[in-house]
Amino acid sequence: MRKAMQKAQVSSExxxxxxxxxxxxxxxxxxxxxxxxxxxxxxxxxxxDKVTKxxxxxxxxxxxxxxxxxxxLKVYIPANVREVILANRTLVYRMKSSSGDSDIVGVSSTNxxxxxxxxxxxxxxxxxxxxxSVQISYS
Numbered sequence: 001m002r003k004a005m006q007k008a009q010v011s012s013e014x015x016x017x018x019x020x021x022x023x024x025x026x027x028x029x030x031x032x033x034x035x036x037x038x039x040x041x042x043x044x045x046x047x048x049d050k051v052t053k054x055x056x057x058x059x060x061x062x063x064x065x066x067x068x069x070x071x072x073l074k075v076y077i078p079a080n081v082r083e084v085i086l087a088n089r090t091l092v093y094r095m096k097s098s099s100g101d102s103d104i105v106g107v108s109s110t111n112x113x114x115x116x117x118x119x120x121x122x123x124x125x126x127x128x129x130x131x132x133s134v135q136i137s138y139s
Contacts, residue, residue: 037098044078045104048093051075052106055091055116055125055136062129063110070128079120086112086136093118110134 054073062069082101085092088111093104114136117123123138 041097041099044080044095044097045102047076047078048081048095048104051077052091052093052104055127056106056108058125058127059108059110059112059134059136062127063108063134065129067129067131070126073125073127074122075125076122077117077120081118081120084116084118086114086116088112091116108134112136 054075058071058073062071080096082094082096085094089108091106091108091112094101095104111133113130113133115138116125116136117138126137126139128135128137
């Protein structure tokens with residue numbers, strides 16, 4: 001009888017120990033996943049900011065040099081891009097993040113026309129000056 005009581009005590013201590021480890025592990029995992037999501041959002045935001053600045057700088061350069069100036073850029077578009085908007089002098093990359101959608105905005109000295117990619121990958125952008133705007137295309 002005494003031996004059975006000792007086995008029961010060891011089993012209950014084991015269950016308490018496992019419960020304690022699980023109780024500590026779950027909050028640590030939640031903090032880890034929140035942190036990695038935040039870091040991933042910052043990386044994507046930084047990559048899109050770099051693309052936006054590169055495109056706007058190249059557009060301003062070819063615009064001030066005049067027609068038929070053109071530049072090509074090799075850019076990487078990260079995942080989680082929802083849409084790209086070229087409206088008048090503004091370039092907007094809208095990205096999906098863990099806290100909702102956020103916009104990366106660049107403003108040029110001239111009107112921007114054309115299309116930019118939103119799918120993830122490496123692209124070659126062609127930025128060409130026209131008589132009253134800058135035409136942007138990709139391949």
